[in-house]
Amino acid sequence: MTDLPRNQHIIASGLIACVGVSIAYISFTQEPADAFIFPRLISSVFAVLAIWTFVKAVLGRTKVGNGINGQAMRNMLPGLIVTIIYVYWAAKSLGFYTATTIAFFVLLSLYDPAPHSDIKSWGKRILITAGFMAVMYGLFAQLLNVFTPREIFF
Amino acid sequence: MKKWIAGAALALTAMTGPALADGHDSYPERPIMLMVSYGAGGATDFQARIVTMTAGNEDALGMPIAIVNRPGAGGRVGWNWFATEAEGDGYTLGAYNIPHFIAQSIEGGVSYSSDSFEPIANWGADPAVFVVAADSDFNSMADVVSYAKENPGGLTFSGAGLFVGHHIAALQLEKAAGVKMAYIPNNSGGAGAMRAVIAGEVLGGVNNLSDAFRAQAAGNVKILGVFDLERNAEFLPDVPTMMEQGYDIDNASVNFRGVMVPKGTPQPIIDKLAATVPAMFENGRVQSRMAAGGSPMHIMTRDEVLEMWAARQSTLEELLAGL
């Protein structure tokens, strides 16, 4: 194992240890105390285990977990950005069906191995998107009567 | 050609005209959502599904009402969402439970009060009753109170949660009888509280009249008293009220259920709903289903509900101030 995953493990377990310690701190300081008996118990165990994991990572004794390599990071970044924009902003602001159509199509175009110069592949992407949206609309809007946020176009 | 354009223009005005006038004449144009702050299958959810089943009829709203459950923490989760996040567009209705949400708002820690909501109509009133297991030694409230006097704080009895109708009834009982008892709130609502009584985990319990009536019919419990001003003639004519047994307890704990909208909903929509919804509850099919399920109905209009909310607010403030 190279040094890279070890550093990553130190950072990751360090972050978790921070979370553990801070929730433990919150549970022991918040009122009413009666409602925090259980969180105190959990967060104490949480903090101890998290610190243990952190110490193991620092000593380089971590056994499992491969970390993330640069290539994987570069590959996932565009998809991750689309996902984040879609979920945290577009779904609410543009409406579920509009946002999902756009996100779906963009993701296909980004990750579909067919060459972008090929006109036919674009037709295929549009077709798949339309098919998926038809199923979603039929299932959630027609069959289940789910009230999604208002659409901007219709 | 001119005729066509004129015709089209006319048609267009006909379509948009009234909408432009005040924007609410055509309400409702799409299905309506009713938020229930208890889980699917609970008494409130079950009754809400029945009373709204005729909403799609032409003489009612003409659009169906779909139930959405937001359970958690005795209703606080749902009402908090309803007060802070629900849109006041007339398409988001909520079910209220009195005294629950008023008691919770007095107790604090939530973002709503009776001013956050606009009532539409009331559909039901379910009094609380005191139940004990069928094989219990208690046969009247006097037995219960004398046990509680001998064992201060040692008489365990269950209810659906803290600051809900059952808890109010429990507080009233302790106050009226001058005893200290151990109220055990249950995390799975009225059904869980009833289970605790039948299984003998607790010595008694406060529960809904409708559920207790069923459990009594199944031979699992005895009902010792009703927390209401009058006996329930329809289901339990033989069970005396607390008042009859010598405890000064009024109807503050009776669980009123009805429909409301968030503050900020346009007045024309509120008026339209307030006019249509009580009539919808009076539908014969609704009435017969509710009666079959053992759920007492009590239809009240918006004005009556506003009055009832105000009355409860002052009673509960007084009762809870003593805590």
Add this chain to the structure above:
Amino acid sequence: MDFLFYMGDVFTPINFGLLLLGTIGGLILGATPGLSPTMAVALLIPFTFQLEPQQGLILLGAAYTSTVAGGAVSAILLKIPGAPANIATTLDGHTMATKGEGAKALQLSFIASAIGGLFGVFLLIFLTPVLAQWALAFGPSHLFWLAILGVTVIGTLDSSSVVKGLLSGCIGLWLATIGFDDIMGAQRFIFHPAVSGGINVIPALIGLFAIPQVITMFTKGRSSDDAEIINVKKHPIRFAFAEVFKRKMALTIGTITGSIIGLIPGVGGQIAGLVAYDQSKKFSKESEKFGTGHSEGVIAAESANNAMVGPSLVPLLTLSIPGSPTAAVLLGGLLIHGIFPGPDLFMNYPQVAWTFIDSMLIGQLLMCIFGLYIAGLAASVARVPHAVMAAIVLGLAVFGSYSVQNSMGDVYVMATLGLAMYFLERFGFSAAPLVLGLILGPIAEANFIQGSMIANATVGTGTYFFTGWLNWLLILIVLASISYSVWMEIMARRYTTKDDAVAKEEALP
């Protein structure tokens, strides 16, 4: 043998038509992410307003049976467990699907479901009076110990490191405390309005399982690696039957665990699958194969979660107390027709009660037949290119988590937990123990508080939680489970080197 007498009623044209409708509809609803069996049955209630009581219950009974099994479809093919019952099915089932054995996984899951389900319904038919007493025996102290037993399972569930498994469980237990606490109503850890109502289990489930998988597909980039094309293996149904009966141990453990746990009010359905999975892993001769697409994992999990269907109705039908949320919805279905369940139900309304139970028997068989039919078709989902798959899973995850309570907050929670889970998984943490913590946290806490309130008013905490044969039995099992985990950890230290652990992980996609 009354149930045989009323069997004929199931086969009248209208009743059988409704049974078919309920079964097929239930499979579709069950396979939809976000729709738990409770919600699916609640959605069908309005349809029963128009029907005769008997017909309405046939529809509901068939739908309940098949939504539980239908959840396995999305769990296996998409790694989205639609309800907590199907979590354990994803562990081996989805791995099998990615290896091209989706057809086999689905067939095994439906056959195991049907066998477990039939056993559960027969228990309901023959042992109801005995079981009713058992269902009442579990008070707050016992439920507390049961939840603790669940927590001890966490460490060994699906992680190569016990410490990281426990830590994942702790994260889940902590997440469960966010929001209002159930009894006191105090607000805890509300750092964003989206979690003010607490973390709903179903959106969390969808996020924790589906999103890491979407991101993993992103990491493959635009490559059209030929090695990636999966050879979807056809799997004849008779082989599937042979396989199920060869794995008698997993089937037996799954069915029995499911039936017993299904009976316990308020806990059953959610953890039956996971507990059965863990138990059969501990008893199996090939325990190291669990998690790598092993058929025993699917069989144990699915037989358990359908076996719990019958027993979960015992408290409802005999005592008129709904033992689970789904039973509560079914109670509503009975009440609108003026039928009060209770000991007299079978005397006063034999035709309704027995036909309802019979419809669940026949429903199990129909569900199995339809399930086996779609297994052949659905398995080719594995051949869908990963770009399309990632987009589909993401879209379904968003819609599914929104539809639970029409809440945008749930979608944010789903995505945030999912994104975090991807990175946690890269560092050796896993989703299953985290979810188990999320489910068990509220059960443990509420019963602990209730128990101590009762104890303080009566016999005192020590006596209340530590005496009585059922408490002792549960404490004994908890201790056994902990010692087993510790033993396994020591043995693993001796034999597994770092390279082995890495190799095992590499084998997973």
